[in-house]
Amino acid sequence: MTSAMRLVGRFLMLVGLLLCSPLAAQEQAGSMVSIQGALTDGNAEKAQFILDVSEPVGFSVFALQDPYRLVIDLPDMDFEMEQGMGLVERAMVQNFRFGRFGHAGSRVVLDLAGPTKVERAYILPAVDGNPVRLVFNLEAVSDREFAEQSLRDVIRIGADGKPQTGPLVKAPAAPVAEKEEGDTRPLIVLDPGHGGIDTGAVSNKVQESKVVLSFAKSLKKALEAEGQFRILLTRDTDLFISLSKRVAFAQEHKANLFLSIHADIVREHYVRGATVYTLSERASDAVAHKLAQQENRSDLIAGLEIDQSDDVVADILIDLTRRETANHSALYSRTLVGALKASIRLSKTPERSAGFRVLKAPDIPSVLLELGYLSNKEDRADLLSKEWREKAIKSIVKSINGFFARRSVQSSALFVPSKG
Ligand SMILES: [Zn+2]
Incomplete structure (x- = not known):
């Protein structure tokens, strides 16, 4: 990543933070981990997508097609950034969005320019004044290669940074309807x-x-x-x-x-x-x-x-x-x-x-x-x-x-x- 790119990213992050009123968020944050910014870098062949987080957190990631997307699942998070921040032009990552997903988790979805493989995904500890980062190294692949990787080739990383098996996010509990006995109203x-x-x-x-x-x-x-x-x-x-x-x-x-x-x-x-x-x-x-x-x-x-x-x-x-x-x-x-x-x-x-x-x-x-x-x-x-x-x-x-x-x-x- 070039230093200019980093600067632009940091600036965008700052703007994002200001717009999202971090003070208010911190006050009610409680124990929830927050995502404070996003960065993308690279070109049409190789790219890196980074999420800045307040502390290490487990995640899973997988790719989808029709259209090509990358899906990152996380526990319930506070999002302290603007939608689509830190994007670069002409890159593999064309857009992304985030938000709550179901009753027990959050999700980030990336729109990709073409078939893509997650070459590596890991947690980068906080160093040199940088926050903890979730890093996704992406690589353009052919349609055939994409088809060959099982669509469910899910990469799961625990909060300890180690690969995991099994789901990281608990299955969401749907709200239960309260129906009183004998209530026949429509x-x-x-x-x-x-x-x-x-x-x-x-x-x-x-x-x-x-x-x-x-x-x-x-x-x-x-x-x-x-x-x-x-x-x-x-x-x-x-x-x-x-x-x-x-x-x-x-x-x-x-x-x-x-x-x-x-x-x-x-x-x-x-x-x-x-x-x-x-x-x-x-x-x-x-x-x-x-x-x-x-x-x-x-x-x-x-x-x-x-x-x-x-x-x-x-x-x-x-x-x-x-x-x-x-x-x-x-x-x-x-x-x-x-x-x-x-x-x-x-x-x-x-x-x-x-x-x-x-x-x-x-x-x-x-x-x-x-x-x-x-x-x-x-x-x-x-x-x-x-x-x-x-x-x-x-x-x-x-x-x-x-x-x-x-x-x-x-x-x-x-x-x-x-x-x-
Ligand atoms: Zn509508």
């Missing part, structure tokens, strides 16, 4: 999009994952105040949950309605307003198609392997349960749009459909609500405004009341419980 699962390592859209420092989380929490409170529903959130903190786990969560708890909440960005900054999406094999239009693709990237961003066959929402309307569910999703979508129309601004085509993975539960009516576009100045202001949120929440509560009221009026056969 269960609504609210799903704040993104979280943790997947920040979702970011516009003018406003982060989708945070906006939708706080909105979902307020909506939960408002719905609970109605007294007629049980409400669960797929996540109630800033952590990553895969799309399939969100669906599985709703299914395990036998939800009666699944509402995923988002606030994305589009290239056309003038586009604004709320939109409700349902699942369909073929997208209703190009915008819906693009948005579903963007949303379905969540797992990829977080360094998960994607089951490509899962991309196609094939034969979705074939079996009866699915058709039944699709009808109810459509009914709720219409009800929601009708209620929102009275209080907030809607997009030009407020009812759309596409192949969203998160809406794939075959037995639970599911919709995805885009509250507005973070890319639009007015929408962004709305999303942060208490008054606007209250109006939107009131309408959503109304739509859910309306939806379940229709259910009780219509025949009980309408809501076929999932079999098995």
Whole structure:
């Protein structure tokens, strides 16, 4: 590493530290190890990726393809740096992101220019005023070489710096739902999009994952105040949950309605307003198609392997349960749009459909609500405004009341419980 490079890195680290208010972080840090900075060096053939940490910590690292990524798993960490800091141009490491992953760990994901092998990974003790460092030496390899290394060629290093076998990070414990015996009220699962390592859209420092989380929490409170529903959130903190786990969560708890909440960005900054999406094999239009693709990237961003066959929402309307569910999703979508129309601004085509993975539960009516576009100045202001949120929440509560009221009026056969 050249000294100039080091200087730039240190400077960027300082900027990162200042931006992240290290004092506040230190005050609440407790026993959590922190990552204080990142450096990349090298060229397209060989590269080094370095994480500065407050004390030695165990980690594991493995590579993925489609697209090429490197995934570093760590225990729960404090991140005291900016996303993507310390990157150099034209290098093998094109970008990286970090954040909480699941309930018991953190993750750093590197986007790589091509097939790459971890030549060596180790812990460098604190020397010469430098902090402890986790060092990853990377080497470009051919596609064949990449394929030959088992994709699970995981390198595991303990906090003592020695290679380990077995998992370093304990399997995350999922939150347990509290259901009181005999509580037959309908269960609504609210799903704040993104979280943790997947920040979702970011516009003018406003982060989708945070906006939708706080909105979902307020909506939960408002719905609970109605007294007629049980409400669960797929996540109630800033952590990553895969799309399939969100669906599985709703299914395990036998939800009666699944509402995923988002606030994305589009290239056309003038586009604004709320939109409700349902699942369909073929997208209703190009915008819906693009948005579903963007949303379905969540797992990829977080360094998960994607089951490509899962991309196609094939034969979705074939079996009866699915058709039944699709009808109810459509009914709720219409009800929601009708209620929102009275209080907030809607997009030009407020009812759309596409192949969203998160809406794939075959037995639970599911919709995805885009509250507005973070890319639009007015929408962004709305999303942060208490008054606007209250109006939107009131309408959503109304739509859910309306939806379940229709259910009780219509025949009980309408809501076929999932079999098995
Ligand atoms: Zn989103």
